[in-house]
Amino acid sequence: MDAVLLGFETLMRPEVLAFLFIGVVAGLTVGAIPGLNDNIAFAIFIPFSFSMPPTFALALMVGLYCSTAVGGSIPAIMVKVPGTASAIITTIDGNAMARQGAPGKAIGIAITSSVVGGLSSAIVLVFLAPPLAKFALRFGYVENFALGVLGLASVVGLLGGNVFKGLISAALGLLVATVGLSQETGFPRFTFGIANLYEGVPFLPLLVGLFGITAVFELTEELVRERRAGRKPEALPRISDRLILPSALVRRLIPTWVRCSIIGNVIGVIPGAGMLMAIFLGYERTSRVYKRKYEGRPGEAKWGEGAPEGIAAPEAANNAVVASSMVPLLSLGIPGNSVSALFIAALMIHGMMPGPLLFIEHADIAWMIILAFVAGNLVMGPIAFGLVKTLTGMVYRLSKELLIPTIALLCLSGAYSDENAIFSIWVALIAGLVGYALRKLSIPHAPIILALVLGRQIEDNFANSLIVSKGNWSIFIDPVNHPISLLLIAGATFFMLGPVFGFIRTWARKRWAARAAASRAVS
Numbered sequence: 201m202d203a204v205l206l207g208f209e210t211l212m213r214p215e216v217l218a219f220l221f222i223g224v225v226a227g228l229t230v231g232a233i234p235g236l237n238d239n240i241a242f243a244i245f246i247p248f249s250f251s252m253p254p255t256f257a258l259a260l261m262v263g264l265y266c267s268t269a270v271g272g273s274i275p276a277i278m279v280k281v282p283g284t285a286s287a288i289i290t291t292i293d294g295n296a297m298a299r300q301g302a303p304g305k306a307i308g309i310a311i312t313s314s315v316v317g318g319l320s321s322a323i324v325l326v327f328l329a330p331p332l333a334k335f336a337l338r339f340g341y342v343e344n345f346a347l348g349v350l351g352l353a354s355v356v357g358l359l360g361g362n363v364f365k366g367l368i369s370a371a372l373g374l375l376v377a378t379v380g381l382s383q384e385t386g387f388p389r390f391t392f393g394i395a396n397l398y399e400g401v402p403f404l405p406l407l408v409g410l411f412g413i414t415a416v417f418e419l420t421e422e423l424v425r426e427r428r429a430g431r432k433p434e435a436l437p438r439i440s441d442r443l444i445l446p447s448a449l450v451r452r453l454i455p456t457w458v459r460c461s462i463i464g465n466v467i468g469v470i471p472g473a474g475m476l477m478a479i480f481l482g483y484e485r486t487s488r489v490y491k492r493k494y495e496g497r498p499g500e501a502k503w504g505e506g507a508p509e510g511i512a513a514p515e516a517a518n519n520a521v522v523a524s525s526m527v528p529l530l531s532l533g534i535p536g537n538s539v540s541a542l543f544i545a546a547l548m549i550h551g552m553m554p555g556p557l558l559f560i561e562h563a564d565i566a567w568m569i570i571l572a573f574v575a576g577n578l579v580m581g582p583i584a585f586g587l588v589k590t591l592t593g594m595v596y597r598l599s600k601e602l603l604i605p606t607i608a609l610l611c612l613s614g615a616y617s618d619e620n621a622i623f624s625i626w627v628a629l630i631a632g633l634v635g636y637a638l639r640k641l642s643i644p645h646a647p648i649i650l651a652l653v654l655g656r657q658i659e660d661n662f663a664n665s666l667i668v669s670k671g672n673w674s675i676f677i678d679p680v681n682h683p684i685s686l687l688l689i690a691g692a693t694f695f696m697l698g699p700v701f702g703f704i705r706t707w708a709r710k711r712w713a714a715r716a717a718a719s720r721a722v723s
Contacts (some may be wrong), residue, residue: 255568294310303441305443339470344657
């Protein structure tokens with residue numbers, strides 16, 4: 201308890217709170233700029249932290265980490281360009297709602313959901329770090345393989361009527377994930393002699409291309425079409441409606457926030473699982489609930505076309521991962537995802553090694569970090585609501601003629617900064633062309649990203665599991681030694697068979713209705 205109070209005292213110093221505040225503002229700003237993301241934000245600010253005292257530097261990093269995901273939802277909603285990878289799913293319902301004249305409502309849902317999810321994970325970090333760290337230790341190769349399969353299976357529940365096209369998208373992502381050196385054999389696969397592909401297709405440039413450059417092509421197409429028709433170019437959405445959510449909508453979204461916060465916290469403590477899996481799982485679970493309770497009712501949008509829950513689910517899930525991903529890092533020294541891995545660099549720069557000794561040798565710093573996540577999420581909401589109109593006004597008030605090259609320049613700069621290589625720009629451009637073609641064919645982009653992220657993880661964990669079991673495939677469904685894997689595989693099977701059961705149920709209802717109609721006609 202003394203260590204907690206010491207950490208609280210350290211955090212409450214005005215200078216530390218000031219750097220936390222700066223981090224939150226900087227994270228919101230970076231996330232709101234198309235083409236930039238949380239990794240880039242950390243890469244920019246870590247060098248500045250060299251000469252800072254540890255408390256200032258780490259408070260700054262916590263503020264950045266808390267707020268970049270929120271900032272990334274702004275361009276996702278306004279121009280369908282996710283500012284961060286975590287906002288990929290937010291583009292679907294968020295941009296649709298903005299196009300329907302309610303961008304303020306969409307951003308308000310995103311900010312509120314992010315704060316709720318972030319606070320839940322911060323509370324989990326404060327009270328449940330030790331037991332959850334022990335839970336994370338139970339995830340070995342077998343469990344991580346099953347978790348990857350579960351995450352990939354969640355795609356099936358999101359495809360609706362586009363099952364075939366969605367599966368094409370997921371298969372394309374898995375194919376791209378095979379590019380690079382094989383971990384088992386060491387031989388290059390599908391690299392075509394290009395050395396830059398030995399470590400796989402760069403993820404950030406691919407993401408920038410699929411969403412950012414594709415959006416540039418789509419905006420250009422809109423501009424050309426409007427000019428050919430002799431019309432004045434249609435303005436981008438402007439925030440003229442309320443950002444603060446009405447109490448009725450808040451009450452309605454509470455179950456979604458609870459559900460997705462739980463999913464995000466569980467996924468966050470598992471090393472290597474990452475935000476995207478939590479987002480997809482939360483979005484898939486919420487889609488089932490929404491279609492059962494709201495879709496088809498008067499005044500309710502179709503799922504994927506501006507549903508409030510379609511914004512709340514991914515935003516609550518991605519921010520619930522933020523602080524919970526620090527559980528394995530601070531307790532065990534194991535990063536939960538790529539951004540939390542950068543925290544290791546920030547700690548090591550100041551002579552601290554994450555793990556059990558951190559709470560013994562630097563208890564004040566460890567607890568300051570934990571409590572800073574609570575404070576960061578508390579101040580993030582008011583700051584975001586206060587800044588969002590200014591941030592959107594700076595970028596999205598530009599005409600399409602100026603906005604299109606601006607977004608393209610920012611996206612290509614973000615792609616280049618990943619590895620400081622021209623090759624990354626070519627990857628972004630090619631991915632943009634592919635993404636534009638897929639949009640024209642109505643093939644969704646999201647399954648590509650999830651399959652790309654999970655593909656290599658599934659392959660590596662599968663191979664290592666079979667090495668451990670000496671080729672025995674039953675290791676994945678072993679109820680004695682690997683009960684978690686068995687439960688995850690069962691959940692994945694349920695997800696995959698969901699559309700089949702839905703088809704059978706719909707067919708049976710139609711058959712029953714036809715028989716009832718025929719019976720009435722006879723009588």
